[in-house]
Amino acid sequence: MRPEAVEAMLPFLTEDFGNPSGSHPSARRARRAVDEAREAMAQVCGCEPGEIVFTSGGTEADNHAVFGIVERRGGSVVCSAVEHHAVLEPVEALGGRVVPVDEHGVIDLDALAAALDDSVTLVSVMLANNEVGTIQPLSEIAEIVRRRAPDAAFHSDAVQALTWLDVAGLCSPVDLLSLSAHKFGGPKGVGLLMVRSGVEPAPRLLGGGQERERRSGTHNVAGIVAMSVAAQSALRERTEVVRRVGRLRDRLADGLRLVPDAIETGVPLRDGVPDRSGKITGNCHFCFPGIEAEALLFLLEESGIHASAASACTSGAQDPSHVLAAMGVPRRAAKGSLRLSLGRETTDVDVELALEAVPAAVERLRMFR
Known part of the structure; x- marks a missing residue:
């Protein structure tokens, strides 16, 4: 709060x-x-x-x-x-x-x-x-x-x-x-x-x-x-928060796109460049085919990163979400979904930690496919 x-x-x-x-x-x-x-x-x-x-x-x-x-x-x-x-x-x-x-x-x-x-x-x-x-x-x-x-x-x-x-x-x-x-x-x-x-x-x-x-x-x-x-x-700070967090989100997303077979969800390419103007600044969502989201979240938690696979408002098993299904994301990719939320308190250090932990966790899990 x-x-x-x-x-x-x-x-x-x-x-x-x-x-x-x-x-x-x-x-x-x-x-x-x-x-x-x-x-x-x-x-x-x-x-x-x-x-x-x-x-x-x-x-x-x-x-x-x-x-x-x-x-x-x-x-x-x-x-x-x-x-x-x-x-x-x-x-x-x-x-x-x-x-x-x-x-x-x-x-x-x-x-x-x-x-x-x-x-x-x-x-x-x-x-x-x-x-x-x-x-x-x-x-x-x-x-x-x-x-x-x-x-x-x-x-x-x-x-x-x-x-x-x-x-x-x-x-x-x-x-x-x-x-x-x-x-x-x-x-x-x-x-x-x-x-x-x-x-x-x-x-x-x-x-x-x-x-x-x-x-x-x-x-x-x-x-x-x-x-x-x-x-x-929130209204008073919005312009500055969107500017600062947008820079952090883009850095995070650009780095995660380097993970082999990574899919940045809901982001079209314009002349080969990701266009994130159609989504809110605090959202960074990826799918990593070939892994299980639940295992990925466990490894990220060990690294001090709290993330989610789907909506944080739902309970129960980590099943692929209805949102990804509606978007036509293949089930194999959807099972490896990851949502990273950024906010007004997110820092460069947080982004750097995620850029180290997420690729390493995905690579580790893919070794056991």
């Missing part, structure tokens, strides 16, 4: 532990803090404060968007094949339509148009992919949705994006937007769903109606305040 976010939340875990739904002085201070955080997050999202619904994180926000719209409007739902499971599984549970992507993870716009009709009430396409970092063309998608399914709401899971992209600008065409605090230096367990006026998905949590009857449950005041502070810091 960002130190300023930790500092901001501490008073609401100690002396100001009031319930913002109450009427005594401590409760009023808590309510004021929630209201100020709501105003700050509205600026981050490019919306009105009343369009912010605080949630327990991105999964709840995504589920609320998908199930809530269908419960309110009926109809069918559409999403891309590379969505986070928090969107993909609700869409599949509702019998929705899943649209393919190209080899770089970008949604097939012609296939999207073909999947839309007057029966569609929600389209969900993420801003930036959580595994391979691909950025989706939301403005072009919005135009197709408005033309082919004019009554559909447009939702975007932007959980992965805030540190790296202008979320307010890029998501201006969307009706619903999901964010999660821990992706930009806030605490785990708090997030939001932005809901434009007039959209109004049905509530998923019923009870006290604390979020203007759109979501019930006592506010996580400390988490909400910390999220707003972290988001404002």
Whole structure:
């Protein structure tokens, strides 16, 4: 967590532990803090404060968007094949339509148009992919949705994006937007769903109606305040962080491309040069055919490198991800996938360590094929 976010939340875990739904002085201070955080997050999202619904994180926000719209409007739902499971599984549970992507993870716009009709009430396409970092063309998608399914709401899971992209600008065409605090230096367990006026998905949590009857449950005041502070810091630092981390990411990726048979996932070549402009700066994703990701992660952990093979939000066995399958990555290559995430605290020393450890680990594992 960002130190300023930790500092901001501490008073609401100690002396100001009031319930913002109450009427005594401590409760009023808590309510004021929630209201100020709501105003700050509205600026981050490019919306009105009343369009912010605080949630327990991105999964709840995504589920609320998908199930809530269908419960309110009926109809069918559409999403891309590379969505986070928090969107993909609700869409599949509702019998929705899943649209393919190209080899770089970008949604097939012609296939999207073909999947839309007057029966569609929600389209969900993420801003930036959580595994391979691909950025989706939301403005072009919005135009197709408005033309082919004019009554559909447009939702975007932007959980992965805030540190790296202008979320307010890029998501201006969307009706619903999901964010999660821990992706930009806030605490785990708090997030939001932005809901434009007039959209109004049905509530998923019923009870006290604390979020203007759109979501019930006592506010996580400390988490909400910390999220707003972290988001404002992320916005202030974004230009410099993207510049500095971009240099580190490119150095890392260029070095890993030298590993025999390495595949840099989702990155096209332009005149023989990798073009990483279509993915977020903090993502470096490779596939190394002929090895097992689980064994690679074990060796990297021994070297002090904490990485992942697929989404860090899923549990269980290290199976090749649905994202790589949708992109057409062969299973033999996908089984050797590696995601290295960079952030504002990543240093040249970290990159140098990875450039030493990853090639050595891949070579060691290939010796035992």
